[in-house]
Amino acid sequence: MKRLNFQQLKQPLIITSIAFLLAVIGHSFYIYRFFKDGTIFTGPNDGLEQMLPMQLYLYHKFISGKFFYNLDFGLGGDFYTDLAYYYSTSIIFFINMIAIRFLDFFFNFHVDTVTFWAKNAFFISVAKSTAGIVASYYYFRKIKMNPISAMLSSYLFLTSAIYFRFTLYWSFFSDVFIFLPLLLLGIERYIQNEKKGIFIIATACIFINNFYFAYYQVLFGVVYFLLRNGFRSEYDTVPRLKQWFHFLIMAVLGVMISAFAFFYGAKSFIQNDRVPYTQKIPLFDPFDQNANIFYDNYLLIVLFITLQALLTFKFYHHYFYRFFALMSIALMLLSFTPFIDSIFNGFSAPQKRWHYLITFFTSGLIGFYIMKFKEISIQNYLYSLIPGFVIVFMSHYYIHKAVTWVWFIPMIAIVGLCVLIVHNNKTKQYFYYGLIVLIIAFNWDTVRVHNKLDNYNPGIDKRAKLSYIESSVYDSPLQRQIVSELKKKLKPGERIDWRVLEQDNTPMYQNFNGVSLYSSIFDGSLTDFYYKQLKINIKEESLSRYSTFNSRSNLESLMNVKYLVRKDYQTDIPENFKLIGNNGKYKIYENTKMVPFARITNRITNSNDLTTPIDREHAMLEGFVSDTMPSTFSLQPSTNLLSEMKVIPSGAQWLNQNISLKVNPPSGGLIIEIPKHLQQKYKDFYVEMYVQLQSPVTNHQININNYANNRLFQTSKYRTHQDDLMYRVKSPDNGKILIGLTAGTYKLTVKGIYGEDYTSLNNVQKNHDYQFIDKGNKMTVKLDHSQNGYLVVPITYRDGMYAKVDGKDVKVERANYLMSAVKVAKDTKTVEFKYIPPYFYLMVCISLLGIIISFIYIRATRKERIETHV
Numbered sequence: 110m111k112r113l114n115f116q117q118l119k120q121p122l123i124i125t126s127i128a129f130l131l132a133v134i135g136h137s138f139y140i141y142r143f144f145k146d147g148t149i150f151t152g153p154n155d156g157l158e159q160m161l162p163m164q165l166y167l168y169h170k171f172i173s174g175k176f177f178y179n180l181d182f183g184l185g186g187d188f189y190t191d192l193a194y195y196y197s198t199s200i201i202f203f204i205n206m207i208a209i210r211f212l213d214f215f216f217n218f219h220v221d222t223v224t225f226w227a228k229n230a231f232f233i234s235v236a237k238s239t240a241g242i243v244a245s246y247y248y249f250r251k252i253k254m255n256p257i258s259a260m261l262s263s264y265l266f267l268t269s270a271i272y273f274r275f276t277l278y279w280s281f282f283s284d285v286f287i288f289l290p291l292l293l294l295g296i297e298r299y300i301q302n303e304k305k306g307i308f309i310i311a312t313a314c315i316f317i318n319n320f321y322f323a324y325y326q327v328l329f330g331v332v333y334f335l336l337r338n339g340f341r342s343e344y345d346t347v348p349r350l351k352q353w354f355h356f357l358i359m360a361v362l363g364v365m366i367s368a369f370a371f372f373y374g375a376k377s378f379i380q381n382d383r384v385p386y387t388q389k390i391p392l393f394d395p396f397d398q399n400a401n402i403f404y405d406n407y408l409l410i411v412l413f414i415t416l417q418a419l420l421t422f423k424f425y426h427h428y429f430y431r432f433f434a435l436m437s438i439a440l441m442l443l444s445f446t447p448f449i450d451s452i453f454n455g456f457s458a459p460q461k462r463w464h465y466l467i468t469f470f471t472s473g474l475i476g477f478y479i480m481k482f483k484e485i486s487i488q489n490y491l492y493s494l495i496p497g498f499v500i501v502f503m504s505h506y507y508i509h510k511a512v513t514w515v516w517f518i519p520m521i522a523i524v525g526l527c528v529l530i531v532h533n534n535k536t537k538q539y540f541y542y543g544l545i546v547l548i549i550a551f552n553w554d555t556v557r558v559h560n561k562l563d564n565y566n567p568g569i570d571k572r573a574k575l576s577y578i579e580s581s582v583y584d585s586p587l588q589r590q591i592v593s594e595l596k597k598k599l600k601p602g603e604r605i606d607w608r609v610l611e612q613d614n615t616p617m618y619q620n621f622n623g624v625s626l627y628s629s630i631f632d633g634s635l636t637d638f639y640y641k642q643l644k645i646n647i648k649e650e651s652l653s654r655y656s657t658f659n660s661r662s663n664l665e666s667l668m669n670v671k672y673l674v675r676k677d678y679q680t681d682i683p684e685n686f687k688l689i690g691n692n693g694k695y696k697i698y699e700n701t702k703m704v705p706f707a708r709i710t711n712r713i714t715n716s717n718d719l720t721t722p723i724d725r726e727h728a729m730l731e732g733f734v735s736d737t738m739p740s741t742f743s744l745q746p747s748t749n750l751l752s753e754m755k756v757i758p759s760g761a762q763w764l765n766q767n768i769s770l771k772v773n774p775p776s777g778g779l780i781i782e783i784p785k786h787l788q789q790k791y792k793d794f795y796v797e798m799y800v801q802l803q804s805p806v807t808n809h810q811i812n813i814n815n816y817a818n819n820r821l822f823q824t825s826k827y828r829t830h831q832d833d834l835m836y837r838v839k840s841p842d843n844g845k846i847l848i849g850l851t852a853g854t855y856k857l858t859v860k861g862i863y864g865e866d867y868t869s870l871n872n873v874q875k876n877h878d879y880q881f882i883d884k885g886n887k888m889t890v891k892l893d894h895s896q897n898g899y900l901v902v903p904i905t906y907r908d909g910m911y912a913k914v915d916g917k918d919v920k921v922e923r924a925n926y927l928m929s930a931v932k933v934a935k936d937t938k939t940v941e942f943k944y945i946p947p948y949f950y951l952m953v954c955i956s957l958l959g960i961i962i963s964f965i966y967i968r969a970t971r972k973e974r975i976e977t978h979v
Contacts, residue, residue, distance in 0.1 A: 128242035132235045135268025138557045150230040152278035153572035160280050161226040162617035163195050175885035178944035183626030185905035193374035194630045200318045201284050205233050223618050234276050241267040245290040251297045252429045255480050262476030269468045270559040271409040277564050285322050288315045301344050309963050312363025320374025342428040365959025368952040382633030384830040386458040390447050404504035407563045409464050413497035415471040418478035420493040433474040440467045458826040487529050512558045517551040592619050595672050601883045602706045607674035613656045625656035638926045644722045644835035650820045652827045661837045663726040666704040669903050673698040684792050702870050707879040707890045711898040713741045723747045723795050723863045730869040733901045733924040749861040755782040774852040781846040791864030794838045801832040801856040812849035814838050888942040895937040904929045909947045914940050
């Protein structure tokens with residue numbers, strides 16, 4: 110019995126070892142560059158700004174027992190739900206996290222630095238590549254490929270250009286390279302052998318791991334099943350109707366098991382408030398360099414051997430050869446139309462994230478081709494070489510990108526010819542193995558060159574270094590020292606308004622409560638707060654970011670910002686902040702008008718009674734704003750001062766007064782002259798405008814008294830489409846507001862100018878003694894003196910927030926668009942806020958029920974299958 114167990118383990122261990130060796134070979138170029146010049150295995154854009162900070166952040170939250178909510182997640186929120194698109198439900202990340210936690214006990218890793226997570230990227234990618242090779246190998250073996258060819262195909266897939274592209278920039282993307290072959294293996298095991306376990310496991314894992322790519326996998330899984338069900342192979346044993354019945358049951362069970370994770374991933378997507386993509390999608394992409402998938406395409410490169418395999422028609426009688434050939438042809442043709450890109454992206458903006466399917470099927474086709482290679486006629490072989498040679502060498506000539514791998518093409522062709530013309534079996538076998546080795550080397554060099562020219566191009570290479578991570582443009586020791594010293598002075602709940610350049614996830618990796626977040630998905634209430642209600646101007650327009658408050662002092666105080674850190678050249682400092690530190694490179698400011706974290710008030714303003722952002726600020730300061738409760742006091746509206754000011758074009762002319770403006774090259778705009786008495790009365794002005802560039806189609810800038818707001822071009826996928834803009838302007842000494850615009854024609858309306866003297870902020874009552882204790886999911890306010898009314902706190906409200914007042918359950922109200930409020934009495938002592946994602950315990954029960962039913966279902970149908978065969 111022991112010997113049987115060893116024999117059962119021996120083959121998987123050998124396969125895994127070979128897979129690991131091939132994965133290391135595939136990564137050797139990256140490993141070499143890391144040791145040579147410190148080049149990291151992470152893209153310096155999204156990789157450093159999102160992927161690594163999020164991994165660091167989630168690791169520390171999970172190991173400290175905080176699984177759902179924290180105030181340091183941007184302005185506060187449910188990171189479990191909102192980061193499900195990234196890592197919060199990722200099986201791969203959890204395995205990685207457990208391994209790091211275990212090894213950290215022995216090696217004392219510096220897990221609180223981005224440097225550690227940049228190094229970890231090498232290990233997790235090799236591990237993922239190994240796992241993907243193993244899963245792909247078993248799939249290819251299941252569809253009747255021999256062991257050597259199965260391993261070759263797996264290697265080509267898991268060390269492909271698109272695998273490294275995904276892993277470098279968005280490491281969670283490349284998880285699909287494991288789950289795709291696992292899903293297809295599950296389908297084949299049922300169709301051929303009526304075994305159900307792998308399919309249920311694969312389905313559950315796919316839906317748990319990432320809800321976004323679950324859509325990709327389901328979409329393609331259905332296509333694959335329909336083709337296999339409609340066009341049966343000689344190896345299929347399960348009747349068509351029975352396949353439909355059981356696949357439906359297995360899919361439901363897999364989704365049930367995933368409920369505790371998938372539900373929240375889907376929920377995050379649904380509640381993410383994005384403007385629908387309305388641009389017209391062309392029928393075909395431009396046929397430029399990026400459309401050439403056989404040469405130096407920025408995303409993937411189809412190896413020229415694919416063309417030889419496609420033109421070897423004699424092998425089409427083999428079912429799976431034909432299947433892979435036709436799938437390869439179909440997918441390559443579909444790669445030229447952005448409609449498919451849109452379908453795979455949920456019928457939204459076209460995104461080429463499904464092209465890993467092309468690599469999978471072309472890699473499999475090459476495996477089948479090599480498996481049957483010795484059966485090719487010399488004539489057919491020579492004919493099949495021509496298209497690949499023509500396409501690649503013409504591309505080499507016209508594109509003018511020197512790639513060393515083109516010289517592998519004649520080498521492979523000659524060795525392949527030797528395999529066919531040599532008659533001595535032993536010599537033939539040597540040439541055959543040489544051909545396989547050359548293909549492995551060819552793929553390696555293709556990827557090496559692709560990463561050098563595309564992934565690590567000159568604009569990126571200098572930033573993809575360990576030295577960059579530890580510099581002042583990302584995460585320097587001086588920055589960490591400043592943050593550490595400020596954190597010692599902070600009370601619980603207070604925030605620091607600081608980010609390194611445009612890196613909105615600085616708070617994640619420097620570990621402090623900030624006011625910014627960079628994430629493709631966040632709660633729609635934040636979008637409503639920033640863009641619709643308060644019209645907070647984001648310096649860099651993006652669907653995926655929010656940061657600071659355009660130096661609006663009221664909002665800084667309402668959100669409990671105690672300190673600002675700015676570079677010495679930055680001048681956008683809010684009113685009421687005083688300079689308390691200056692080391693020559695960074696200036697530190699302290700808020701002199703803090704609003705208490707916990708306030709009790711009876712002054713309620715219904716949101717429908719407010720029409721301007723400045724009035725909304727005042728209402729939040731003088732009481733709180735509610736969407737559901739009636740107003741209990743009347744707020745004096747702010748006066749629109751536009752009629753008292755002069756608006757004069759400069760370097761521009763009105764095409765239609767206050768509706769359409771033409772700005773002359775190189776730039777121009779408007780001058781707003783402020784009367785002396787208004788200039789003396791107000792400390793700040795809020796300028797409200799509608800601005801939309803009509804032509805040309807380009808990125809552009811709106812510059813308001815040296816505050817540069819960078820706007821995206823009209824058809825950008827990441828444009829907010831929020832053109833009703835508000836700008837805070839410090840009362841200028843010269844009495845002029847200068848509005849500079851990039852040359853072009855604009856729809857432009859100056860809608861209003863409002864003065865701010867900070868009377869409401871100065872009058873905020875600060876007579877409530879309280880203590881705030883923050884423990885992540887559990888936050889407690891202890892009151893020494895209370896009164897009848899509503900306790901309002903800047904704890905970001907989410908569905909699932911509940912509270913106890915002196916141990917009794919009370920309803921949490923949404924206040925001030927983002928905050929939380931509960932009703933208290935004059936004798937209230939303790940208010941405790943807790944957060945659990947809505948329906949979480951129900952989802953856990955559904956998952957457990959899915960596991961139980963799956964075991965029963967598999968055992969019952971296994972017994973039925975055995976009895977049937979007997």
